[in-house]
Amino acid sequence: MxxxxxxPFGVLVVGGGVGGMRAAIDLAEAGIHAYLLETTPSLGGxxxxxxFMFPTHDCVLCRGTSDHGFGCTRPxxxxxxxxxxLHPNLTLLTSTELLACDGEPGDFRVSLRRRPQxxxxxxxxxxxxxxxxxxxxxxxxxxxxxxxRKIVDxxxxxxIPNTFYILERAEHCLECGECAKVCPTGAIDLGAEPAALxxxxxxxxxxxxxxxxxxxxxxxxxxxxIPNVIxxxxxxxxxxxxxxxxxxxxRISDGQVPRRLAWLQCVGSRDQRNPYCSSICCMYATKExxxxxxxxxxxxxHIFTMDERAFNKEYNQYYREARESFGIRYTxxxxxxxxxxxxxxxxxxxxxxxRAHGESAAGQGPLxxxxxxxxxxxxxxxxxxxxxxxxxxxxIELNEYGFCQTDKFSxxxxxxxxxxxxxxxxxxxxxxxxxxDASGAAAExxxxxxxxLGERPFDRAQPFINGAFQGPERQVAGEPATVAVxxxxxxxxxxxxxxxxxxxCLHASLRGPETAPxxxxxxxxxxxxxxxxxxxxx
Numbered sequence: 001m002x003x004x005x006x007x008p009f010g011v012l013v014v015g016g017g018v019g020g021m022r023a024a025i026d027l028a029e030a031g032i033h034a035y036l037l038e039t040t041p042s043l044g045g046x047x048x049x050x051x052f053m054f055p056t057h058d059c060v061l062c063r064g065t066s067d068h069g070f071g072c073t074r075p076x077x078x079x080x081x082x083x084x085x086l087h088p089n090l091t092l093l094t095s096t097e098l099l100a101c102d103g104e105p106g107d108f109r110v111s112l113r114r115r116p117q118x119x120x121x122x123x124x125x126x127x128x129x130x131x132x133x134x135x136x137x138x139x140x141x142x143x144x145x146x147x148x149r150k151i152v153d154x155x156x157x158x159x160i161p162n163t164f165y166i167l168e169r170a171e172h173c174l175e176c177g178e179c180a181k182v183c184p185t186g187a188i189d190l191g192a193e194p195a196a197l198x199x200x201x202x203x204x205x206x207x208x209x210x211x212x213x214x215x216x217x218x219x220x221x222x223x224x225x226i227p228n229v230i231x232x233x234x235x236x237x238x239x240x241x242x243x244x245x246x247x248x249x250x251r252i253s254d255g256q257v258p259r260r261l262a263w264l265q266c267v268g269s270r271d272q273r274n275p276y277c278s279s280i281c282c283m284y285a286t287k288e289x290x291x292x293x294x295x296x297x298x299x300x301x302h303i304f305t306m307d308e309r310a311f312n313k314e315y316n317q318y319y320r321e322a323r324e325s326f327g328i329r330y331t332x333x334x335x336x337x338x339x340x341x342x343x344x345x346x347x348x349x350x351x352x353x354x355r356a357h358g359e360s361a362a363g364q365g366p367l368x369x370x371x372x373x374x375x376x377x378x379x380x381x382x383x384x385x386x387x388x389x390x391x392x393x394x395x396i397e398l399n400e401y402g403f404c405q406t407d408k409f410s411x412x413x414x415x416x417x418x419x420x421x422x423x424x425x426x427x428x429x430x431x432x433x434x435x436x437d438a439s440g441a442a443a444e445x446x447x448x449x450x451x452x453l454g455e456r457p458f459d460r461a462q463p464f465i466n467g468a469f470q471g472p473e474r475q476v477a478g479e480p481a482t483v484a485v486x487x488x489x490x491x492x493x494x495x496x497x498x499x500x501x502x503x504x505c506l507h508a509s510l511r512g513p514e515t516a517p518x519x520x521x522x523x524x525x526x527x528x529x530x531x532x533x534x535x536x537x538x
Contacts, residue, residue, distance in 0.1 A: 004091060007033035008200050009452050011445055012110055014098060014390070015207030017045020018431060019423035021077050022438035023205050023445075028080070028089035030446055031454035035199060037093045039386075041117050041167065042159040043076055045209050049142065049233060051240030051247070053431055054287040055318035081160050083121065088458050094161060096197075101204065101394050105418030105448060110199045116192035118169060119152070121161035123187035126154070128164070130179035130188060136170050140244075144234045146252075147244035152179050152188075156242045163187075202452065203418050203445045206404060207438060208390065210424035213268025213278075213379040221267065221377060222338040227253040228347055229338060229375045232263075232281070235288055239295075249292065251374055253345040258299075258373030261292055262349060264335050265305040269380030276401055278380030279428040282309045285378040286322045293326045302329045302370070304351065338375065346371040381428040394419055403427055412441045420444050 009032075013024045016038030024034040042048070052058065080087040099111040119130075134150040142155040151173070154164045166173075166188075173190050180188040212233050215223040222229040228251050230238075237243040238250065251258050263285040269278040282305065289301040308330065310316040322328045331353065339348040353368040383402035384390075391398050397405040397415040404414055404421045412420050422437035423429065429437070446453060 004093070004197060006199070007091075007456070009033075009106075009202045009449065009455075010035055010091075010199070011203050011205065011449070012037060012108075012199060012201045013205045013207060015045065015209055015423075015425075016040070016043040016092075016094070017207060017209045017423070017434075018047045018077055019209070019434040019438040020045070020205070020207035021081065022435050023207060023422060023442045024090055025078055025080060025087070026439050026442035027445060028087045030442075031089065031456045031458075032202075032446070032449060032452055033089045033091070033456055035091045035093055035201065037096050037098065037112065039095070039097055041095050041163075041165040042155055042161065043081065043092070043094070044155075044159070046212075046233075047431060048155070048159075049144075049240075050236050051242070052287065052291065054283045055314060057287070057291070076160050083160070083162050089456050092161065093197075095165070098390065098393055101419075106202045108201050108204060108418065110201055110204070112197040112199065114195045114197055116189075116194060117163075118166040118188060118190055118192050119164050120187045120189070121163040123185040124163035125185060125187075126162060126164065127184065129182040129184070130164055133178040133182050135176065135178070136173075141167075143237050143244050144231070146234060146237055166190075202449045203420065204394065205438075205441045205445065206390070206394075206396075206414065206419065206421045206425055207423050207434075207441075208384045208387065208425040210381040210428065211384050213274070213382050215267055215377045215379055217273075218267065220337050221264065221335070222340065222347070222375075223377060226338060226340045226347055226375075227251075228258075228340070228345055228373065229377065232284060232288065232376055232378045235376045239288065239291055247295075249296065249374070251345065256373070257296060259296065260300045260370075260372045261289070261302070261374045261376065262347070262370075262372040263289060263301070263303045263376045263378050265303065265378045266334070267377040267379045268382065270306065274380060274382070274401070276428070277309060279309075279311070280430045281378040281380055283311075283315055283318070283430070285376070286319060286328070288376065289328045290322055290326050293328065300329075301326075302331065302372070304331050304333055304335050304349075306334055307332060341371065344371075346373060347375045349375070381424055384425065387425070412437065412444050418448065 011027050011032055012035045013020045013027070014037045016036055020036055020038070021043065024036045027034040036043075076082070079085055080090065081092070086092070093112065093114065095115045095117050097113050097115070099113050101111075102109045130152045131150045134152050136151040137148045138151060139145045140147050140149040140153075143149075151168070151170055152164055152166045169190065177190060180186075180190055212231065215221055215231060219225070223231065230252065235249070238245050239247060241247040249258065250256060265281055265285060267281075268274055269276065269281065285303055289303060292299050292301055308319055310319045323330065331351065333351045335349055335351055337350070340346070341348060348369060348371055350367060350369050352365045383398070387398060387402055387404075391404075394414075395416050396419055399405045404425050406413060406421060406426055411426065412422060414421050420441040422441040423434040426437065
């Protein structure tokens, strides 16, 4: 495992979702070094599992798919996180967990543990040979159990770091070792061990995100019992181009495209177990229903809700558009039981049909029954699974619901001075609010560490690319015009494509410089691995 360069009086940002990335960028731009800690092997958090966001239906984090056309390949909120474009004031610590934090504001000592990923990101070329030969298959956590993966895997075609990884090493991995044998760059080390790390930082920002409510705790809704009852996050994966069905929503039972879809609101929110509102469920269910209407010809979408909570003017217009332009039905009731027709796989809902949108009838209306091909449970927000452990390690307080305790007039400060919070770990909130929170938390850190602002300046004259890729310039005035081509053969992976290309220049480069006197040819196994680039950059 590579050594981490230490920068005194940096800031530790815990959580690699959109909130953590935003806070880290703001600090880096202010000249303060930010360590971005993420417990999983790649950045993105929950947002990485989404294909679209409301109310614009824009992509959130590009996963290297054609959701919104080709050309956008940004798997983070900023290109300054890319492997070969990393901001000089950023250090990414993936597969890392927080162990302890001692000290006081401006002078914290943080102990970390880095779990091995068994694949070196600096050597991995994403050829995928390791996954092809791996015999071990597991359910995919990123795809929420809707598909399987190999032990050696990556969450999406584009990720940060852009590399394969091994989440858990099976008992016989060392005996097998097929992935290491076929890796052309020797990036896989199945004997890698965890590493301890200690950082000296001036402040900590918690951007832990949230955990979706587990509807197994509400067995009356049929999740896990009825195949065609799924969660809203599972629907997001089905609707995403990087999902198991490549963006085509299908029923779990038979793979057919559903025509009649229902969403049940407030699952795990506004009940006796969790009395608070999760803030986002109404809007994301509306978004998912609108996507279904756009993609499935003849679709019928029905949303069962206690009441619609569109929290600002723009969202209220979005809600009106769903009803008036898309014809999405809203019924005000709370479904208490779901049944399945075993012959057809349809889900049967019984509900009082007397209260549609805007109605407040004295009675609930007559009981009616409808059948749906697919039912989506709009699950609420819960604190992250490790919230209690993190709170104990950092010495911060949690509120009665398990979220970070903050003050009404200091909503970004935890109960421990020098430790700040942003995003859904403070309270349920959507993406835009999380981004605002993150910038606010970074500003609080800048105020605390005002004497450190600008200590690490950087130059925008060139992109933030690694120094190994920047060669010296020389004057070429008066010399014959030449073209230099550096060919990355990728251990033969790309040579056959070049041979099939109609471009004569590429063919000439393969035949050698004698057939193209004005062409300088340099062929290397891997352009971006080791010192090959330095050797070819003449």
